[in-house]
Each structure stands twice: as structure tokens, then as C-alpha cells.
Amino acid sequence: MAADIWFTERQTSDVTLGLRVREVLWQEETPYQHLMVAETAAYGRLLTLDGAVQTTERDEFFYHEMIAHVPLTVHPRPRRVAVVGGGDGGVIREILRHPEVGVAHLVEIDGRVMEAGRRFFPQLSAELDNPRAEIHLVDGIQWMREQGLQDAKLDVVIVDSTDPVGPATGLFGEVFYRSVHDALGPDGVLVAQTESPMLQPHLIQQAQAAMRAVFPHVYLYLAPVPTYPSGWWSFSLASKGPRPENARAVRLPTRYWTPAIQQAAFVLPPFLARLLSQAGVAG
């Protein structure tokens, strides 16, 4: 009888997710974090960083489609896009489905994540060698600060970060959002993953308040991501002008995202609307 091997994520101090593991394929301490790749029975290949699920083969499409296509259709004509984090390549793959995008910068601090993507997740990393993808293995906070000094502005910035501990902490604050604002052109749109509405509501409040200090329009939208804590995830969208209700109804070959799913994702339940108004970030 085969050994019973489980990966367990301590999603909070009081909640765990367990996934049966067929084989641990890779483990290493990178300069920034612990990285593991395993083959799971339920979700196929799994990538973890510091013990937290980043992505799985079977449910990655919810997250990658929703973090990419929403800002790219809210912006009227996205040509220059940047992703901070997301070294596995999943967000770049979705961005490059939009033919009007001329360049997609991938700004990943940890080159080992990209290496794991290329080696173990061919469906995610497929577009990393696309000539429209420009890869920068540097600190996203510093890269963004330098972009603000450039003449060529970005249209969309996507923050595909890990949780706000370790290397990603600075990516959830007002100082970073100000750099993003300065790097974006006049119709600029920012989207960041902002954790679980059920388990990290305080973090949503913080991130939304910090965005609102910098951007005139700030929104929250929601999607299922089964292997993330609570299975339900939030994304915060900040805009210099364009509004979600005017998003372009683009057609793409997707599994979760559609223009109708996108409109539905911005409908907030009363308990979350109250949470945002308590933080002074409603409407």
C-alpha cells in the first residue's frame, strides 16, 4: 500500500486545506522563499511559496483570467501592461491573448519561481518566450518607482503578489500605489489581488483605503478560487478614469471569465459593502 502523503496549508492559524500528494516533484529554498512543486490527486500540479498555494493546474484559470481580463477590458486601449509577481507566467499568458497589447512586462523578484514555471507548468509559462513579453528579474517596488520617471507610461498594472508577508509586504501600501499611479498614463488601471473576503477582510479594507488615497476610482470584485483560503477571492481595481460598467465586451476563449461574469463579479453582498463603508472606502 502506497504511503499516504498530504500537503497541508495552514491558511490561517485556525483553518487548513489538505491536498493528497502523488509525488513531491521539487523543493528548494530560493533567495526569497521556500518553493515546492507537487503532483496532487485532486488539482494536478501544485506550486507553493512559503507553504501557501500559489496555483494549481486545475483551478489556475479562475484567478489568472479574472486578474488579467478585467483591467484589460476596463482600459479602453491597453498597449503597455506590467505584472508585478506572477513569475509562473499565468497572467502573462492571459494578457497576451489581447492583440492590442504591444508589450507585457513581467517584474518578478524571484527568478526561481519562473524557472519552476518553465519546468513544471508548461500551460502557465507557455508565453514567457513570446517576443511581446519583457522579463525583469528585479524588485517590483523599485522597478515601479523607476517607471514613474519614464516618459512612456503604462496602461495597466497587475499586482499578482503573494500574501502580504515576506517579500510582498510593500506591495499592499500607499507608497507603492503612488508609484503605480505615477507610472500609469491618463486612463491607467491598477488591479491587485487582495485576499479572502471571509478570512482577511481587514486586509481588503487596508488595501482599498490605500488605493483610495491615491486614485479617484476604486472598486472591489470577487471570484471563486477553490484552492485559496475560503475558496473565494477579492481583487481591488483602482482607475484614473475608466469605469468597470463601461468595460469593452471582448470575446476570448476562456473557462471562467466572460464580460457577463465580469459585470457580475462587481456586485457586492451587503456584508462586504458595509465593510468597505466602515473603512471609508465605499462608492
Place this chain on the structure above:
Amino acid sequence: MAADIWFTERQTSDVTLGLRVREVLWQEETPYQHLMVAETAAYGRLLTLDGAVQTTERDEFFYHEMIAHVPLTVHPRPRRVAVVGGGDGGVIREILRHPEVGVAHLVEIDGRVMEAGRRFFPQLSAELDNPRAEIHLVDGIQWMREQGLQDAKLDVVIVDSTDPVGPATGLFGEVFYRSVHDALGPDGVLVAQTESPMLQPHLIQQAQAAMRAVFPHVYLYLAPVPTYPSGWWSFSLASKGPRPENARAVRLPTRYWTPAIQQAAFVLPPFLARLLSQAGVAG
């Protein structure tokens, strides 16, 4: 240092959810199933049947509001309602928020579930003694068959069942749905919980195909339920006539459900639309 106690649900053979337990409050073998009540750190009071999460204090509102208010607003004037299962009282509580409902039958096979609701979940069981609630501690399949012979027809039937193993198996099949059809009046609406779109898609296909064999209009809608497998749940709605797009825009003091959330819940992602069309149950 206190002992480290965890409740773990084997959601499938390959996925677990773990919840830290402060105290196990009750355990018993009822005539039908194993019942446990515990105080958890993350979600407050927890009720399990045969080791599966039924409800928790902190996330019960997603499920109870979505299984009750959707059919009750799709029906043009619901006066007579029946719930099969749901002995904890959560669905009855939501139903009785609709003043036009004259009687809400609760048909629960296991009286011990209701007892646990009354004793440990006052927020769920609050309306069980409401004079508009009629409690029947009998088999729902047989009760429904007898209803079909009555002159007084039901307007809405809600199947708040456990998973399709053990006592609930018969509640997912065509024979039972035919009894429901016969028990419903001309505008009758049925809603049943039909498990996780991520982990039990075959079950959704089966239930929808069985409903379609009996009812002219069948729909699927979705909601987050963080402590259920994958955190994302499906409900199947079958109707003799009324359609979700014409639902009444009722105002109620809720935490998740609103008329706008309800409309959004019927928007299906492409992978699920394909799943239904494969089962010949689309549109």
C-alpha cells in the same frame, strides 16, 4: 499549553478542510447519522453530519439566504412552502422573512438534528416555534409523495439535503422530482442544493438532467460557501413557469443575498455552461 484539537473533513478522498476546535460540545449516533457540534476558532459553532460540515455560525448566511430567497422571489406569490431537510432551522428562518408566506413546512427525517439546532444554534432555530412553521419529523420522499395527492398545492419546495449518500440519496433523482412536480401548483418552483461545481460536476449534471425530465425550465445558480468543499456551491432551480429574470426585487435585511446578487448568481462561466450542454441540459 492547551491540546491542539482539529476537526478534519475528508471533503473528497483527496481534499480535506481542517478547522481548529475549541471544544467538542456534542456527539451522538442518531438513528440516521453521526451528529457533532463543536465550537471552532475560525467559524464559531459547527454542525456536522456523518463527518461533513452542514453549517457554521459564521458562514451559514451564504447558504441559507441563497437557497431560500431565490425561489421565493422567482415565484410570483409564494404562500405555501416546504423544506425537505434543514432541521437546524436556518432555511425556515429565511423563508419566514417573507410576509406573504402563510405556512412553511419543515420535513426533516432526523429529529435529533432539530434538537441540536434548538440547543446549540439559537440564531438558526429561532423561528422553529413560529406558528407559520409546521414541523413533520418524517421521510421527505414519502411526505412529498403524499402531498401530490392533496388538493392544496405547494408554491415552493426547497431541498436542503445532505450529500447524496445515506439518507439523502433518493432526494437527487427523477422519481423524487416527479413527486415534487405533482405537489407543486401551476407556478411551482423547486430549488435543491447540488454540491460543488469544482469537485462534484457529475452530480450537477445528473440532478439537472433528472429535473429536466420533469420540469420545463431548469437553471443553475452559484454562491460562495466557504466551509463547503471548494468553497463554491451550486443550486439547481426547476420551475413550472416563472423565470429567474422576472424575479421580484424584494428588500430584506440580509448579509449576502440581494436581488442584484441573485441575478449575478445565474451567470454561468463557460466551463460550467459546457458541462451542462454535455449533459444535454443547457438553456
